[in-house]
Amino acid sequence: MTVLAPNMPMKGASSGLAVDPKRLETLHRPYQDFRRRSDGGGAWRNLPLEVAHQFRRYYFFNPPKWRVWARTLGSSQRMEPSFASIGAVRSGTSFLSSYILQHPHVVLPLSKEISFTDTMRELMAHFPTLAAQKAAERRNGGAVTGYCTPVMRNPLWIFLAKSMFPNLRIVCVLRDPVERTFSHWRWDRKRFMNRRGKDPHWKGFPDFETFIETEMATIRGGGMEPHAFSGARAGYLRHSIYAPFMRILFEQFGRDRVFIVDAADFFEDPQSTAKRIYAFLGLPEVEPLLIEERNPGPSGELDDGVREDLAAFFQPYNEELYALLDKDFGWGAR
Template sequence: MLPSFFIVGERKCGTSSLYRYLVAHPQILPCKVKEPNFFSKPWWKIVWGFKKYQSLFPALNQEGSIEFQWPELDENGRLFTETISVERQAHMPYITGEASVNTFYYANPRLVKWLLPDVKIILMLREPAERTFSHYRMLERFKKEGRKTISLQDFSTDMKIEMEKVRRGEESMVLSPSIYAKKLPVWLNLFGKDRLFIIRSEDLEDQKKAESIMKRLFQFLEVADFEMGDMLSQRFNVAPPKSIPEDIQQELVEFFDPYNKQLEDLLGVKLY
C-alpha cells in the first residue's frame, strides 16, 4: 500500500496524539514507524529508495495484526519505544499513512507530489511562540541524551540570536519552522485546499472541538465515521509542562505577529 495521507508537520504541535487517534480508526493502518523522515533526505536517496519506503506500509493482502514502533516520553520526559499492535480484519477497505513532521519545513513538496500524487496532506499548527519553546526544550533533551551534538546557551539568549538571523533573511533552527506562512504557499499551490487539512493543536485540547475535527478529518480521508470516545482525552509524546521565560515571551509574540498576519492573508482566516 502507498500512504493515502501524510501528517507533514509541524514538530511539537500534537502530531503524535493525532496519529494515534487516526490509527485507532478500524480502517486506518499504521506505518511500521511513525516518522520515516523519508522525504527530507537528498532527492537521489528519495528516488532510489522509494520501494524501500513503500515496504514500511502494510501490504494489500496482509492479514492479522500489524505492529509499529512508537516513540513515547515518560512522566520525566525520557524517551522510550513501545510496540503497538493493530488488528487488520478481512473484507474491509483500508488506508494507511505516516507522520514525518519535519517534512513541512525541510522536504521538497514537489517530490512528494511527484511520487505520491494522490496523497492528502494534514498539517498541524500551534501558537508560534509556544511551538518554538517546545522545540527548543526538545533539543535540550536531545543534547542531554547525547542524541544531538548542538550548541545551546539558554532559550532567551538563543532566541534573540535567532530573531536577528531571521531579520537578516537567514534560516534559523528553531524560530523559522514557526513561520508557517513561509512554506505553506508551495504546499497549497501543489495540492490545493481540497487536499490540505489544517488543524490548530489548541483545538484538539477541547473535547467538543476535537470530536468535530476528527469527524471532518475522517470525511476528508474518505473513511467511515468513528466514535473516538475517551481516546481524545489521551495525549501522546508530551513533555512535562513548562512556561516560556517571561523576559522573552512578549518579544517573541511581537516577532511572530507580522508572520501570523501573512498566514491569515494566505488562508483567509485568523489562526493566531
C-alpha cells in the first residue's frame, strides 16, 4: 500500500486546476438515492436491485456487498486514506464532504461513509487502486484519497484509525450543540419515529421535550441515557458533548493533524472553509464550486424555554471544549 503524505506539496501541482462539474454529478447522485430511502418508505426496497445501482462509481454508504467482496481480492494494491472528515450526526458532515471530495486531487472512495468496524481487507476495498492513483497523478498532478463520516461519538474509531493510518489528517466539524441536538431529533422523527408511531407498540414514545428531560436526568445521575435512532449508540445530548472525544483525538493524533471547522462559519461561507481545508490537506489551491446543501434536515422550531434549558445544560460542557481548543464558539448566545 502507498501512503501519500497530505502535508507534502503535490508534484505537478498547477494553478490551472479546476473542479470538473461531472465530479459534482457523481457526488450528487448518492444523495438522491439516500433521499429516496428517507422519504420514499417501501419504494426504496427495490432500489438495490436496479442494475445501475450495482455498478455506481460512488455511494453515500453501504455499497452492494458483492462489490466490496470483489474488491477485497485486490485490497493490497489500494491507496491508503490520507484524510478523514468526521463529526457528529447532523453537524454538516455530508455537506462538507461535497466540498472536500470535489477537489481534483481527491480520488473518490467507493462510498462516502465507511464502517471502521469492518476487517482491514473490507475497509481497504473501499479505496481506489494504485492504478487509479497513478492515472489521477498523470491527469491532475497529484492524488490522495480519504473518507467522510459522522463517526463521533465513538472514541474507538480514534484508536483503530491511529493503528491503521497513523499519518491521517483529520477534519472535524463541530456544530452548536443545541442546534445539532434538535436537528438530530427532527431527522430521526422523520426517518424512524413517524413510521413506527403508527404501530401500537410505539404510541407511548415521548415528545422531544420529555425525551430530552429524561436524557438530562440520566446523564446527571450517571446512568445510561436513551439512545438516538441514528448515529453511534448514544443519546441526542451525548452526541453534542464534544470535549471528551476531542481530547482523545488530540492525544492520539496531535493537534497539528486536526483541523476544526465551525459549522456556522462553514454554512455561511462554504467555499472559504473548503479552501482552508485544501491547504490543511496539502492540496494545491483550487476554487471550489458553490453547491446547495445536499442533505438538509426537516424544518422545525425549538421552543424558547426548551432552548434555554438545553443551553444551560450544555454550558459547562461547552466551556470545557472552549478551554481545550482555546476558542470560544459563542454557543448558547442569541
